Amino acid sequence: MRIAFTCGLAACLLLAPPLTRAAESPATISPASTVTLTTAALEGLVRTHVSGSIHGGPVMDFEGVALMDVLRKAGAVADGKLTGRAMANVVRVTATDGYTAAFSIAELSPDVGAGTVIVADKANGKAIEATDGPFRLVVPGDRRPARWVRQAVRLDVFDLGQARAGH
Numbered sequence: 001m002r003i004a005f006t007c008g009l010a011a012c013l014l015l016a017p018p019l020t021r022a023a024e025s026p027a028t029i030s031p032a033s034t035v036t037l038t039t040a041a042l043e044g045l046v047r048t049h050v051s052g053s054i055h056g057g058p059v060m061d062f063e064g065v066a067l068m069d070v071l072r073k074a075g076a077v078a079d080g081k082l083t084g085r086a087m088a089n090v091v092r093v094t095a096t097d098g099y100t101a102a103f104s105i106a107e108l109s110p111d112v113g114a115g116t117v118i119v120a121d122k123a124n125g126k127a128i129e130a131t132d133g134p135f136r137l138v139v140p141g142d143r144r145p146a147r148w149v150r151q152a153v154r155l156d157v158f159d160l161g162q163a164r165a166g167h
Contacts, residue, residue, distance in 0.1 A: 031092075031156035033076040037135045042119060045069045050118055050140045054148060062138045064120035067091070067155075068108040076157045077105060085161030087112075093137055093147075094154040101137070101147035105157070115141035119152065 035041060045065040053059045071077040071091065078086065089105035107113040120138045121128060128136050132150040139147045 029158060029160075032089075032159040033074070033157045035071065035074040035076050035155040035157075037070070037119065037153050037155065039121075039134075041070055041074065042121065045073060048116065048118055050116065050120075050138055052138055052140050052145070052148075054145050060123045061125070062118065062120040062136070063122040063125075064118040064135075064138065066108075066110075067093075067103070067117040067119055067137065068105075068110065070119055071105075071108075071155065071157065074155075076155065085159070088159075088161035090158045090160055092156045092158065093149045093152050094156070095149050096151040096153050099149060101149050103147070115139075 042065050046069065047063060047065055049061055049063050051059050051061055068077065072079055076091075077089070087104075087106050090102055091105060091108065092100050092102050094100050103117065108117055110116070118138045120136050121134055123129075123132075123136075128134060135152045137147065137149040137152055139145070142148070
């Protein structure tokens with residue numbers, strides 16, 4: 001006799017043993033480097049424009065610099081093409097209210113990723129309003145702006161390749 005067992009997702013989660021955090025979990029490792037977003041962090045970098053709409057609003061022209069360029073200028077990411085362990089690195093962007101979003105370094109790298117994520121300081125030719133700025137991430141390739149972090153203040157780079165190797 002064969003017995004089949006099925007359950008809905010909620011029921012399975014209730015029956016599953018509690019999860020424990022592994023030593024290599026991003027929640028338990030310290031960032032390899034941290035960058036504070038300031039005007040100085042963007043100075044001297046190539047400026048770019050992208051268009052996008054926030055939550056169905058009007059299409060706006062955002063101006064800023066590539067997030068990857070900010071990370072490289074600060075020394076948080078090595079120059080050149082990504083290879084090896086660096087492909088496992090992750091950047092967490094944090095806003096003043098504690099909101100966070102994460103990106104793999106590979107998706108940000110122009111030699112691997114499909115688009116450019118920018119740290120914008122202008123929208124439609126004007127400084128971004130205080131309610132959203134002074135810095136806002138703009139991620140044109142995302143289907144909804146969940147990672148368009150407003151009031152972005154900090155970038156933390158986690159070397160997950162190192163964490164895994166040390167495990």
